[in-house]
Amino acid sequence: MGKNLTTRKEDYSKWYNELVVKADLAENSGVRGCMVIKPYGFAIWEKMQAGLDKMFKETGHENAYFPLFIPKSYLSKEASHVEGFAKECAVVTHYRLKNAEDGSGIIVDPDAKLEEELIVRPTSETIIWDTYRRWIQSYRDLPLLINQWANVVRWEMRTRLFLRTAEFLWQEGHTAHATEKEAIAEAELMMNVYAEFAEKHMAVPVIKGLKTESERFAGALETYCIEALMQDGKALQAGTSHFLGQNFAKAFDVKFANKEGQKEHVWATSWGVSTRLMGALVMTHSDDNGLVLPPKLAPIQVVIVPIYKGLDQLDVISEKIGPLVKELRAKGISVKFDNRDTHKPGFKFNEYELKGVPVRLAIGQRDLENGTYEVARRDTLEKETVPADEVVAKIEFLMDHIQKNIYQKAFDYRKEHITNVDSYEEFKKVLEEKGGFISAHWDGTIETEDRIKEETKATIRCIPIDVKEEEGSCMVTGKPSSHRVLFAKAY
Amino acid sequence: MGKNLTTRKEDYSKWYNELVVKADLAENSGVRGCMVIKPYGFAIWEKMQAGLDKMFKETGHENAYFPLFIPKSYLSKEASHVEGFAKECAVVTHYRLKNAEDGSGIIVDPDAKLEEELIVRPTSETIIWDTYRRWIQSYRDLPLLINQWANVVRWEMRTRLFLRTAEFLWQEGHTAHATEKEAIAEAELMMNVYAEFAEKHMAVPVIKGLKTESERFAGALETYCIEALMQDGKALQAGTSHFLGQNFAKAFDVKFANKEGQKEHVWATSWGVSTRLMGALVMTHSDDNGLVLPPKLAPIQVVIVPIYKGLDQLDVISEKIGPLVKELRAKGISVKFDNRDTHKPGFKFNEYELKGVPVRLAIGQRDLENGTYEVARRDTLEKETVPADEVVAKIEFLMDHIQKNIYQKAFDYRKEHITNVDSYEEFKKVLEEKGGFISAHWDGTIETEDRIKEETKATIRCIPIDVKEEEGSCMVTGKPSSHRVLFAKAY
Numbered sequence: 001m002g003k004n005l006t007t008r009k010e011d012y013s014k015w016y017n018e019l020v021v022k023a024d025l026a027e028n029s030g031v032r033g034c035m036v037i038k039p040y041g042f043a044i045w046e047k048m049q050a051g052l053d054k055m056f057k058e059t060g061h062e063n064a065y066f067p068l069f070i071p072k073s074y075l076s077k078e079a080s081h082v083e084g085f086a087k088e089c090a091v092v093t094h095y096r097l098k099n100a101e102d103g104s105g106i107i108v109d110p111d112a113k114l115e116e117e118l119i120v121r122p123t124s125e126t127i128i129w130d131t132y133r134r135w136i137q138s139y140r141d142l143p144l145l146i147n148q149w150a151n152v153v154r155w156e157m158r159t160r161l162f163l164r165t166a167e168f169l170w171q172e173g174h175t176a177h178a179t180e181k182e183a184i185a186e187a188e189l190m191m192n193v194y195a196e197f198a199e200k201h202m203a204v205p206v207i208k209g210l211k212t213e214s215e216r217f218a219g220a221l222e223t224y225c226i227e228a229l230m231q232d233g234k235a236l237q238a239g240t241s242h243f244l245g246q247n248f249a250k251a252f253d254v255k256f257a258n259k260e261g262q263k264e265h266v267w268a269t270s271w272g273v274s275t276r277l278m279g280a281l282v283m284t285h286s287d288d289n290g291l292v293l294p295p296k297l298a299p300i301q302v303v304i305v306p307i308y309k310g311l312d313q314l315d316v317i318s319e320k321i322g323p324l325v326k327e328l329r330a331k332g333i334s335v336k337f338d339n340r341d342t343h344k345p346g347f348k349f350n351e352y353e354l355k356g357v358p359v360r361l362a363i364g365q366r367d368l369e370n371g372t373y374e375v376a377r378r379d380t381l382e383k384e385t386v387p388a389d390e391v392v393a394k395i396e397f398l399m400d401h402i403q404k405n406i407y408q409k410a411f412d413y414r415k416e417h418i419t420n421v422d423s424y425e426e427f428k429k430v431l432e433e434k435g436g437f438i439s440a441h442w443d444g445t446i447e448t449e450d451r452i453k454e455e456t457k458a459t460i461r462c463i464p465i466d467v468k469e470e471e472g473s474c475m476v477t478g479k480p481s482s483h484r485v486l487f488a489k490a491y
Numbered sequence: 492m493g494k495n496l497t498t499r500k501e502d503y504s505k506w507y508n509e510l511v512v513k514a515d516l517a518e519n520s521g522v523r524g525c526m527v528i529k530p531y532g533f534a535i536w537e538k539m540q541a542g543l544d545k546m547f548k549e550t551g552h553e554n555a556y557f558p559l560f561i562p563k564s565y566l567s568k569e570a571s572h573v574e575g576f577a578k579e580c581a582v583v584t585h586y587r588l589k590n591a592e593d594g595s596g597i598i599v600d601p602d603a604k605l606e607e608e609l610i611v612r613p614t615s616e617t618i619i620w621d622t623y624r625r626w627i628q629s630y631r632d633l634p635l636l637i638n639q640w641a642n643v644v645r646w647e648m649r650t651r652l653f654l655r656t657a658e659f660l661w662q663e664g665h666t667a668h669a670t671e672k673e674a675i676a677e678a679e680l681m682m683n684v685y686a687e688f689a690e691k692h693m694a695v696p697v698i699k700g701l702k703t704e705s706e707r708f709a710g711a712l713e714t715y716c717i718e719a720l721m722q723d724g725k726a727l728q729a730g731t732s733h734f735l736g737q738n739f740a741k742a743f744d745v746k747f748a749n750k751e752g753q754k755e756h757v758w759a760t761s762w763g764v765s766t767r768l769m770g771a772l773v774m775t776h777s778d779d780n781g782l783v784l785p786p787k788l789a790p791i792q793v794v795i796v797p798i799y800k801g802l803d804q805l806d807v808i809s810e811k812i813g814p815l816v817k818e819l820r821a822k823g824i825s826v827k828f829d830n831r832d833t834h835k836p837g838f839k840f841n842e843y844e845l846k847g848v849p850v851r852l853a854i855g856q857r858d859l860e861n862g863t864y865e866v867a868r869r870d871t872l873e874k875e876t877v878p879a880d881e882v883v884a885k886i887e888f889l890m891d892h893i894q895k896n897i898y899q900k901a902f903d904y905r906k907e908h909i910t911n912v913d914s915y916e917e918f919k920k921v922l923e924e925k926g927g928f929i930s931a932h933w934d935g936t937i938e939t940e941d942r943i944k945e946e947t948k949a950t951i952r953c954i955p956i957d958v959k960e961e962e963g964s965c966m967v968t969g970k971p972s973s974h975r976v977l978f979a980k981a982y
Contacts, residue, residue, distance in 0.1 A: 027625075029557070029558045029618065029621075029622065030562065030565065030618070030621050030622075031558045031560045031561070031562060031609065031618070034558035034559070034560060035558070036555070036556070036557050036558065036622050037555055037556040038555055039553035039554065039555045039637060042553070042554050042555045042556055043553070043554070045556075046554065062530035062533070062534070063530065063533050063534070063537065064527070064528055064529055064530045064533045065527070065528040065533055065536075065660065066520070066527050067520045067522045067525035067526070067527065067658055068525070068611070068642055068644065068658050069522045069525060069581070069658070070522070071521065071522060072588065072597060072599075074521065075588075075597070076596060076597045082588075082597060086587065086588035086589065086597060087587055087588075087589075088586070088587065089586065089587065089588060090560070090583045090585075090586055090609070091583060091584065091585040091586065091587075091588065091599050092581045092582060092583050092584075092611065093582065093583075093584045093585065093599065094581075094582040094584065095579070095580065095581055095582065095646040096577065096578055096579065096580065096582075096646065097563065097566075097573075097577035097578075097580060097582065097610070098577065098578075105567060106563060106566070106567045106573060106577060108563075108582050108584065108608055117599055118522065118581070119588070120559070120583065120611070127520065127521070127522070130520075130521050131520065131521075131527050134518075140833065146530060150642075151559055151641075151642065153559065155586040155587065167558055167559050167560070169556065342631065
């Protein structure tokens with residue numbers, strides 16, 4: 001096809017890295033671990049943002065903005081939190097550069113050292129709870145339901161575009177509640193919002209579940225998550241929602257007067273998804289020809305490629321498709337008419353396949369004569385000839401159908417890749433030969449979890465929300481277990 | 492009115508500071524110079540973003556995202572640029588914290604020192620032009636029209652909410668062109684886009700002009716600007732658009748092959764507006780009762796306050812206004828029905844005046860009997876009784892009328908505050924007694940400009956785009972001058 005893309009079978013990891021760059025989603029920058037999100041990739045992210053933002057607002061949340069910097073002492077206030085983030089953070093120590101006196105160039109001015117170092121936020125619980133202390137006095141101020149769209153920095157040593165970068169974009173919700181029950185309900189609600197977004201907008205099926213203690217967010221009492229499965233059989237954590245108990249309220253002394261006038265500590269949640277979702281989107285649907293995008297997130301939903309000899313023919317085609325473009329746009333469908341005379345149709349076909357445009361229309365001399373279009377769908381690569389007066393209905397049908405079809409395909413793949421196993425031998429065999437999620441009994445201890453991770457690189461992705469009670473024994477230690485958990489190798 | 496707001500006459504500066512906090516726009520954070528943008532303030536900023544983003548896209552620009560960090564060596568590549576930003580930047584020197592061995596707490600890990608320091612972007616020309624070198628090969632890649640919404644950091648010593656903060660939110664456009672002429676046209680286009688946004692959305696009249704050499708952006712050949720006038724007679728630079736020539740293309744070696752196959756350096760522009768616009772919005776329209784917001788940017792355009800005795804009456808009112816709320820929302824008007832039983836109508840009236848909600852509807856027992864509403868507009872504080880069947884039309888009229896009225900009011904104020912003067916004595920007198928823009932002849936030298944600034948604190952805000960040729964002599968030195976320029980004290 002002329003795309004020079006490594007196939008998934010040859011090297012899945014290389015396929016992904018190449019695809020992200022060649023499809024103009026993102027690339028590495030001159031700054032270690034930081035990516036540039038290119039316009040086409042950013043247009044997809046903007047659609048994700050818009051979809052999520054709408055859902056957040058519909059569930060009563062408001063946006064706000066908190067500082068990029070966190071004083072070192074703030075980060076230290078919640079013990080397990082600093083433990084989790086101190087090892088990988090960017091530290092601002094000075095506030096000025098100057099010309100070196102020896103003429104060697106621009107240096108950090110030693111006279112401009114900060115009294116207290118500032119951490120570039122890896123997540124904002126501490127700076128936000130320091131603010132909430134001023135905002136929350138009474139039960140009337142609760143619940144406080146706030147979200148922030150922001151960049152965060154975690155100094156990762158091994159980075160991959162979208163999946164793991166030093167700087168990434170995300171949203172972080174931070175809510176405060178009068179009761180434990182309400183806070184837990186909020187954490188669960190947001191897990192459900194994330195799952196709905198993943199499934200309905202991204203067409204990515206996810207499993208909702210709870211993290212084990214060792215996989216929890218630093219500072220959380222409970223971490224809810226959504227887990228997706230990539231085409232190489234590895235899992236990807238696509239979003240998390242944390243019940244934080246009163247940990248941050250206690251660390252930052254945030255109390256409210258209840259209806260009886262008594263002071264109580266507030267209950268908290270936080271929840272986030274990031275540009276990592278872009279990685280999940282790419283790896284769930286795309287194929288050896290390039291991206292496959294769900295219509296709901298595709299920056300260009302329909303591309304029209306004219307096939308012509310000479311600019312006269314192009315003029316005739318342009319005139320013909322004018323009203324069609326108008327009609328589609330009026331229906332809210334984004335259309336691009338690619339009339340570039342510098343590139344041949346075959347080149348354009350390749351390009352839009354690589355970029356995952358859901359539907360391609362081609363129109364040439366014969367179509368003009370017959371009053372037809374060639375309609376090609378990206379997901380199945382099927383083509384058909386459609387009469388001009390049916391083409392709008394066809395496209396509307398495809399917008400809906402492609403969205404559902406790629407979801408179903410991913411759902412079927414996942415269904416085939418959830419395997420129940422009852423022995424550690426079988427576990428290792430399935431993990432090696434088939435991958436995917438493995439549902440197995442575990443004795444509930446960190447020791448066994450660590451041992452499995454060390455020996456197989458598989459981690460417990462989650463205890464599914466809808467897990468069934470089932471008497472069994474741990475596949476490793478044989479100790480009793482009351483339900484299965486889901487293991488997988490993961491991104 | 493119970494708002495306890497300092498009046499503008501008493502202390503304009505204090506009035507502004509109090510209003511920003513009391514109207515829930517923003518507040519200072521625990522991090523020096525960094526603000527928290529509160530949900531109500533952020534909702535206004537979101538509307539600004541949406542309006543500008545639409546205009547950028549309609550003029551052919553795409554969004555992308557570039558790294559937060561800039562290697563020190565990048566910043567140094569363009570000489571006047573580093574000169575302009577080195578004195579006030581946040582420098583990341585380390586990438587890890589650790590527990591002090593003496594148990595004194597969390598410290599910066601001296602073993603995690605970066606080989607090259609990273610600057611938190613004060614603006615992104617350098618990191619972006621380092622990227623453009625990879626993106627631009629041929630004239631076919633041009634023009635490259637990209638915008639980024641981002642946070643930036645400039646280590647200001649004296650900060651004020653929205654007007655001057657260490658971290659602020661902004662958009663920065665960075666474009667690349669094949670010819671000087673195209674780049675200049677782009678810089679002018681974006682100045683016009685900013686002016687249109689300020690006038691049509693913010694209802695803030697602005698003067699379009701060119702900066703003098705000493706007021707130009709660090710690295711620009713020409714800086715276009717829009718200048719607004721605040722109610723205290725001080726000017727505020729509301730947006731800038733820079734023609735950068737080939738400075739950054741040369742510093743980062745960005746060349747393209749022209750149609751003849753010859754390599755040429757690319758021509759550049761950059762342009763930006765920031766959360767500073769929030770300050771301009773507040774200071775242009777608001778009064779001693781609080782914010783006055785233009786309907787186009789008001790998060791709540793209409794608030795409905797029920798006046799009732801007992802919850803039975805509230806129920807009757809709620810039922811009555813249900814269809815009205817629905818009808819208004821269907822017309823795209825944002826409505827809040829404040830049925831809180833914890834606060835009295837007078838308290839609510841105050842609150843929404845303070846927050847600048849353009850239209851307030853009140854409905855009580857008498858209105859129910861008469862089939863009327865009390866409609867109050869925030870800009871003039873006028874009230875009238877309107878029959879129920881005319882209220883929707885009245886509100887639609889007011890949405891448009893208030894927008895125009897507050898623009899006209901600001902326009903008239905500015906018109907009264909542009910004074911032509913022909914002597915330095917008169918200049919100082921007008922500056923002291925009246926303020927506003929002063930239109931005067933200047934000899935075109937930096938020396939005279941500096942002297943005026945030192946002696947009067949007034950700066951040249953701009954050479955207006957529509958300036959008329961007029962023979963005259965510099966009010967300070969008497970040297971010949973061919974046109975007037977606009978001076979003012981400025982934020």
